[in-house]
Amino acid sequence: MTRLQTYQVFPKIPERLEFLEKLARNMWWSWRLDAIELFRRVDPRLWVQSNRNPLIFATMIAQKRFERGLKDDGFLAHLDRVQKSFEKEIETPVDYSQTPYGADAQVAYFSMEFGIHESLPFFSGGLGVLAGDHLKASSDLALPMVAVGLLYRKGYFHQYLDHEGWQQEQYPETDIFHMPVRRARDPQGNELIISVEASGGLIYAKVWKIMVGRVALYLLDTNIAENPPELREITASLYPGDSAVRLAQEVLLGIGGMKALKKLGIEPAVCHMNEGHCSFVCVERIAQVMEGKNVDLQTAMEIVPRSMVFTTHTPVAAGYDEFPPDLVRPYLQEYEKRLGTDVDTILSWGQTGEKFDPHVKLSMFVLGHNFSQFCNGVSRLHGEVARGMWNHVWPQRPVEEVPISHVTNGIHIPSWISIENHMLFERYLGPDWYSTNFDTDRAERIDQIYNEEIWRAREMSRSRLVRACRSMMVRQYGRRNAPKSVMKEVESVLDPEILTIGFARRFATYKRAYMLFMDPERFEKLVGSKDRPVQFVFAGKAHPKDHEGKDLIRQVVHFSRRPGMRNKVVFLENYDINLARYLVQGVDVWLNTPRRPLEACGTSGMKAAVNGVLNLSILDGWWAEAYHPDCGWSIGNGEEYKDHAYQDQVECRALYNILENDVIPTFYDRREGDTPDRWVEMMKNSMKLVLGNFCAHGMVRNYEKDYYLPAVRNHAVLTDNNAESAGKLVAQRRRLKREWPAVRIEPPQSDIEVPFRVGDRFSVDTKVHLGALEPGEVEVELYSGSLKSVDELKNSQVTPMSAAEDLGGGTYRYTCEVVCQEAGRFGFTARVTPRGDDYLKNAPGFLTWA
Numbered sequence: 115m116t117r118l119q120t121y122q123v124f125p126k127i128p129e130r131l132e133f134l135e136k137l138a139r140n141m142w143w144s145w146r147l148d149a150i151e152l153f154r155r156v157d158p159r160l161w162v163q164s165n166r167n168p169l170i171f172a173t174m175i176a177q178k179r180f181e182r183g184l185k186d187d188g189f190l191a192h193l194d195r196v197q198k199s200f201e202k203e204i205e206t207p208v209d210y211s212q213t214p215y216g217a218d219a220q221v222a223y224f225s226m227e228f229g230i231h232e233s234l235p236f237f238s239g240g241l242g243v244l245a246g247d248h249l250k251a252s253s254d255l256a257l258p259m260v261a262v263g264l265l266y267r268k269g270y271f272h273q274y275l276d277h278e279g280w281q282q283e284q285y286p287e288t289d290i291f292h293m294p295v296r297r298a299r300d301p302q303g304n305e306l307i308i309s310v311e312a313s314g315g316l317i318y319a320k321v322w323k324i325m326v327g328r329v330a331l332y333l334l335d336t337n338i339a340e341n342p343p344e345l346r347e348i349t350a351s352l353y354p355g356d357s358a359v360r361l362a363q364e365v366l367l368g369i370g371g372m373k374a375l376k377k378l379g380i381e382p383a384v385c386h387m388n389e390g391h392c393s394f395v396c397v398e399r400i401a402q403v404m405e406g407k408n409v410d411l412q413t414a415m416e417i418v419p420r421s422m423v424f425t426t427h428t429p430v431a432a433g434y435d436e437f438p439p440d441l442v443r444p445y446l447q448e449y450e451k452r453l454g455t456d457v458d459t460i461l462s463w464g465q466t467g468e469k470f471d472p473h474v475k476l477s478m479f480v481l482g483h484n485f486s487q488f489c490n491g492v493s494r495l496h497g498e499v500a501r502g503m504w505n506h507v508w509p510q511r512p513v514e515e516v517p518i519s520h521v522t523n524g525i526h527i528p529s530w531i532s533i534e535n536h537m538l539f540e541r542y543l544g545p546d547w548y549s550t551n552f553d554t555d556r557a558e559r560i561d562q563i564y565n566e567e568i569w570r571a572r573e574m575s576r577s578r579l580v581r582a583c584r585s586m587m588v589r590q591y592g593r594r595n596a597p598k599s600v601m602k603e604v605e606s607v608l609d610p611e612i613l614t615i616g617f618a619r620r621f622a623t624y625k626r627a628y629m630l631f632m633d634p635e636r637f638e639k640l641v642g643s644k645d646r647p648v649q650f651v652f653a654g655k656a657h658p659k660d661h662e663g664k665d666l667i668r669q670v671v672h673f674s675r676r677p678g679m680r681n682k683v684v685f686l687e688n689y690d691i692n693l694a695r696y697l698v699q700g701v702d703v704w705l706n707t708p709r710r711p712l713e714a715c716g717t718s719g720m721k722a723a724v725n726g727v728l729n730l731s732i733l734d735g736w737w738a739e740a741y742h743p744d745c746g747w748s749i750g751n752g753e754e755y756k757d758h759a760y761q762d763q764v765e766c767r768a769l770y771n772i773l774e775n776d777v778i779p780t781f782y783d784r785r786e787g788d789t790p791d792r793w794v795e796m797m798k799n800s801m802k803l804v805l806g807n808f809c810a811h812g813m814v815r816n817y818e819k820d821y822y823l824p825a826v827r828n829h830a831v832l833t834d835n836n837a838e839s840a841g842k843l844v845a846q847r848r849r850l851k852r853e854w855p856a857v858r859i860e861p862p863q864s865d866i867e868v869p870f871r872v873g874d875r876f877s878v879d880t881k882v883h884l885g886a887l888e889p890g891e892v893e894v895e896l897y898s899g900s901l902k903s904v905d906e907l908k909n910s911q912v913t914p915m916s917a918a919e920d921l922g923g924g925t926y927r928y929t930c931e932v933v934c935q936e937a938g939r940f941g942f943t944a945r946v947t948p949r950g951d952d953y954l955k956n957a958p959g960f961l962t963w964a
C-alpha cells in the first residue's frame with residue numbers, strides 16, 4: 115500500500131465547555147488533580163482506556179456525553195473552578211521588569227529527555243523525569259524559562275516479558291495528533307524549520323511547541339519531507355545504539371536547538387545544559403553572541419561561559435558520551451567561518467590537553483564544563499564524587515576545589531502525591547499548597563494531622579495499588595495465554611492489608627536487585643510468616659543491551675513463581691511514570707540497594723517519602739544527606755568496599771536484620787488501637803522532610819539563587835555598552851597568559867618551633883615574585899588545614915594574605931595571621947591566583963603553589 119494520507123476528527127465541543135480543549139493542550143492539567151478529575155468525570159471508563167491522554171480521550175467520547183455535561187451543574191462548577199486556576203496561574207502575565215531577571219532575560223533549559231507525563235514518550239528514566247519536574251516547578255514559580263529537546267515518536271522501549279521472564283522490547287509509535295503539540299512559528303508567522311550541517315549535506319528539522327504550564331518546550335523533529343528517509347529516523351527513538359545517530363541527535367539538540375531559539379527571536383541570557391548531551395549549545399551560542407553583539411571570538415568566550423549552567427548526573431565515567439574527532443568534524447565545519455578559527459581548535463575544547471590531539475575523543479562533559487562557570491552534581495555526595503572523578507582535569511587543584519558544586523534534586527510534589535494525601539495537604543497546608551514554595555513552617559503543620567487519618571490514607575493508597583497490580587497481572591498473563599488456573603491465581607495476587615515493600619528502578623547491576631534473593635531461606639521465611647507477613651512488588655527495565663540486567667529480571671520472575679511466592683512477590687512490566695505513581699503512593703517501604711556511591715541522587719525515594727512511604731536504603735545519593743532514624747532506615751553506615759562479593763554479603767545481612775528487627779515489628783505494632791503510631795510518626799517525618807527540603811520548587815529556587823540570577827547579571831554586565839567589560843576580561847586574560855610564567859611563590863615561613871595552645875596567634879610570611887604583574891592583579895592565599903598525612907591536608911581552609919612590603923624587582927612580602935582554633939597537627943602552604951571571578955580563577959594554568 116502507498117503511504118496513507120491521514121486526518122483527524124475531533125468532537126465538536128459545545129461553547130460552554132470549550133475550556134476543556136484549551137486545558138487538553140497545556141500539560142498543566144497533568145499536575146493538577148482537580149483538572150485530571152475534570153476529564154475523568156466526563157467518562158471514567160474511557161479516561162482509563164485512553165491511557166489518560168486527553169487528546170485520545172477526546173476522540174473516544176460520544177458526542178452526547180458533552181451534551182450531558184452541559185446539564186450537570188456540579189460538573190460545570192468544577193470546570194469553572196479549574197478554569198479560574200488556569201487563568202490565574204498560567205494566563206496572568208508576569209511583569210518581569212519587576213523581578214531580578216529584568217524585562218527580557220530568559221533562561222533556556224536544554225535536555226535530551228523530558229518526563230512530563232506517561233502520554234508523552236520523551237523520556238527514559240530519572241534524568242528525564244527530573245527535567246520534567248524542573249519545568250513544572252519553573253512554571254509554578256513563573257520563571258522566565260523556555261526549554262529545548264527532541265521529539266521522539268517512539269521514545270524509549272515498552273517492556274514486556276516472555277514465558278521465561280526474559281525482557282522483550284517494543285517501540286510503538288505515538289501519533290503526533292495524540293500529543294498536544296503545535297508547529298512553532300517565527301515572529302513573522304512562518305512554520306519554523308532549522309538545519310544543521312552534516313557530512314552528507316544539511317539535516318533539516320521542524321520545530322514543535324508544547325506548553326508545560328507557562329513554559330514553552332520546543333522539540334526538534336527530523337521526520338520531515340526535506341530529509342531523505344534515513345535522516346528522518348534520527349529523532350525516532352531515545353538513546354539509539356549507533357553512536358553516529360546519537361551524535362546527530364546531540365548536534366540537533368545543541369546546535370539545532372540554539373538555532374531554533376534564534377529563529378524564534380529568543381536570545382537567552384542563560385543556558386542550562388542538563389547533562390553533557392547538550393554541550394554543543396556552547397559552540398552555536400558563541401557564534402550567536404559574536405554575530406549578535408558584534409564581538410570577536412575571544413570576547414564571546416568571556417561572555418558565554420559566565421552565563422552557562424551545566425548539570426552532571428552520573429557518577430560513572432563510562433556514563434559520558436565521547437565521540438571520535440573525525441565523526442564530529444563535519445558538523446563543526448560551518449564554524450570555521452562563523453567563529454574565525456579552525457575545526458581542530460573547536461574540537462580541542464572538548465579535550466583536556468593544551469593542543470588538539472586527533473587520537474583523543476571529544477568529551478561532551480569536558481566541552482560543556484569548559485564553557486560553564488556554574489557546574490553542579492545532583493546531591494551532596496554526588497558533588498563530592500564528581501569532583502574526585504574529574505580532578506584529573508584540574509590536576510593543580512585539591513579535590514575539594516574542583517569547580518563542581520551540587521544542587522540536590524527535588525521532586526515536583528503535585529505530580530507525585532496521592533489523591534488521599536493531596537486532600538490532607540489541602541486541609542492542613544492550605545488550598546494553594548500546590549503552587550507555593552514549601553517551607554519548613556508549613557511542613558510542620560503535617561504534625562497536626564490525626565494519626566488515624568494518615569493511616570487511612572495509607573491503607574487506601576495501598577488498596578489502590580493492589581487493585582492496579584491485579585489488573586496489570588491479569589493483562590500480563592493474559593497476553594501470554596496463561597492457563598485458566600494461573601489466571602485465577604493472578605486475579606487475587608497480593609493482600610491489601612499487609613506490609614508491602616516496593617523496589618522499582620532501572621535493572622542496572624549496580625542497583626543490586628538481587629540482594630533480597632541472596633538468602634532465599636530468609637526471604638521465604640519473611641514472606642511466609644503467618645502473623646506478620648510481607649509482600650514485594652518489583653518493576654523496572656533493563657537497558658536493551660544489558661544482558662546481565664535482563665538476567666536479574668528473569669531471576670526475580672523465577673523466584674516469584676516458587677510455591678508460596680506467586681501471591682506475595684510480583685514483577686510488574688513496563689515501569690513508567692504511571693506505574694511509578696502507583697508504586698510510590700501505594701507501598702509502605704521503598705527499598706533501594708545501590709552500590710555506593712553509584713546512585714547520583716535517586717529521586718524515586720523522595721516521591722515515596724512525600725507520600726509517607728518509608729525509605730529503607732543504602733546511604734547513597736540523596737539518602738546520604740536526608741537519612742535520619744526518625745524517618746526511615748539505612749543499610750550500613752555509608753561504607754564503600756573494594757571486594758564486591760563481600761560487600762554484597764555484609765549488606766544483605768544488614769538488610770535482613772533491619773527488616774526482621776525494625777521494619778516488620780514497627781509496622782505490626784498495633785497496641786494503640788489499630789494504627790501503628792511509631793510508623794505513622796515516621797511517615798509524617800518523611801513527608802516533612804521532602805516538603806521542606808527535597809521538592810522541585812526548592813531545587814529551582816536554589817538554581818535561581820546560586821546560578822540563574824548571577825548568570826543573568828553576568829550576561830547583562832558583559833554585553834552592556836558594546837561588551838566593554840568583556841573586552842577588558844580579554845585583555846586581562848591575555849596579560850595574565852603572557853606574564854604568569856614568571857610568577858613564583860616561596861614556601862611560607864613562620865617561627866613555629868614552640869608548640870602552641872588553642873587561642874594563640876602567629877604570623878606567616880612569604881615572598882612572591884610577580885614579574886610584571888602588580889599585587890592588585892593577584893590574590894595570595896595561605897592554604898591550611900589539619901594533616902591527613904605528611905603531605906596532604908583535610909578540612910582545608912583558605913586565608914587571604916596581604917602585601918606587606920615591596921622588596922623591589924617585582925618581589926613582594928606577603929603576610930597573614932593564623933589563629934590556633936583547636937588542638938591537633940596542622941600544616942600550611944601558600945599559592946597565587948589571579949584576582950577575578952571564579953571562571954578566571956579556575957582557568958587551567960593560573961594557579962601557582964609554593
Ligand SMILES: *Cc1c(COP(=O)(O)O)cnc(C)c1O
Pocket residue numbers: 238239240241243618619620689690691694695715716717718719721
Ligand atoms: C522518578 C523516576 C525515576 C528515577 O528514580 P530513581 O530513584 O533514580 O530510580 C525513574 N523512572 C521513573 C519512571 C520515575 O518516575
